[in-house]
Amino acid sequence: MRNELSFSIERNELINAERAYELYWSEAIRNQQAFRCPDITCPAAFTCVNMYRAANELKQQPHFRARVEHKVNCDFLDDIVKQTLSRSGTSGSPGDPAAALPDRFLLSRPANDLVKIIATDAVRTNVQLGTKQGNDWIAAARRRSTEFYSIGRLVSRWLQARKTGTANSRTVQFASGAPLTYSQAFVSLYPRGRQIPGIARVYWGKARIRRSKDNSSYVLYFSEPVSTGSLAGPRVLLKPLMILRDDDLAQNAMRKATAHIISDAIKNDDSWCTAFSYSTPKPPKSGAFLDLTPTSVDFLAIEPIALLSELE
Numbered sequence: 001m002r003n004e005l006s007f008s009i010e011r012n013e014l015i016n017a018e019r020a021y022e023l024y025w026s027e028a029i030r031n032q033q034a035f036r037c038p039d040i041t042c043p044a045a046f047t048c049v050n051m052y053r054a055a056n057e058l059k060q061q062p063h064f065r066a067r068v069e070h071k072v073n074c075d076f077l078d079d080i081v082k083q084t085l086s087r088s089g090t091s092g093s094p095g096d097p098a099a100a101l102p103d104r105f106l107l108s109r110p111a112n113d114l115v116k117i118i119a120t121d122a123v124r125t126n127v128q129l130g131t132k133q134g135n136d137w138i139a140a141a142r143r144r145s146t147e148f149y150s151i152g153r154l155v156s157r158w159l160q161a162r163k164t165g166t167a168n169s170r171t172v173q174f175a176s177g178a179p180l181t182y183s184q185a186f187v188s189l190y191p192r193g194r195q196i197p198g199i200a201r202v203y204w205g206k207a208r209i210r211r212s213k214d215n216s217s218y219v220l221y222f223s224e225p226v227s228t229g230s231l232a233g234p235r236v237l238l239k240p241l242m243i244l245r246d247d248d249l250a251q252n253a254m255r256k257a258t259a260h261i262i263s264d265a266i267k268n269d270d271s272w273c274t275a276f277s278y279s280t281p282k283p284p285k286s287g288a289f290l291d292l293t294p295t296s297v298d299f300l301a302i303e304p305i306a307l308l309s310e311l312e
């Protein structure tokens, strides 16, 4: 049986497998077996499968597998939790008005979002749905499944929406902006010469990773020039790039995952990757490059080049 939600003993938090993965790769949790049912009277125990696998080696998304099943009538049996989440708008079926609620992309991560915390079994209380604490936990879990601080998480939502054919209907709200559909929010940087909007969007495409001349950063050069319209005069084609400074990467919680995928792309794929940048394109100060460097490392994502063939 697969469970959507599980209680992380190391974080003292009810989470889904995607968040468990993010916590592991930011070194906030360590053990793929440290997941239980939130109800302390229930023996259910879970393993987060694929938690230790680097993103470029994932053949299957991380998920929870039960080592010990829930007790009979446990509040946190898979279906019950799913129904509760569905009612609150996380995973509703088409036609469910709650499903129209947008995901949210927040521009700054709360300070404690990915840090290691000291949690012990003793803090786990007898949580039941319907009680205030049970409802609070479900609400927090719901928030964590629909509020994102990194473009990497948003990319997986987008991929999911494309897979289920809902990229034109599911919406995401950036900070306090108007909701956009996932199709509007993600703008591809090809084919060659494509006119891009020049406003804040998640731009993506095939890119090659290089070290900067002064050895202080990685530069990602996108493969195709795009038309920037008003940014540099009409019909001017510019190649986009983005810069990832070593200093900024070193301070980012997800540095381990990002460094891993960069070194893998350089080693195995001739430095090609699929790159995403949530940014407002800036006209070049000089030269022929359109600057897509985002304002935070959390606003860029680097995925294996193999992803590109799925997207074309």
Ligand SMILES: [Zn+2]
Binding pocket: 037, 038, 039, 042, 043, 044, 070, 071, 074, 075, 076, 077
């Ligand atoms: Zn249980």
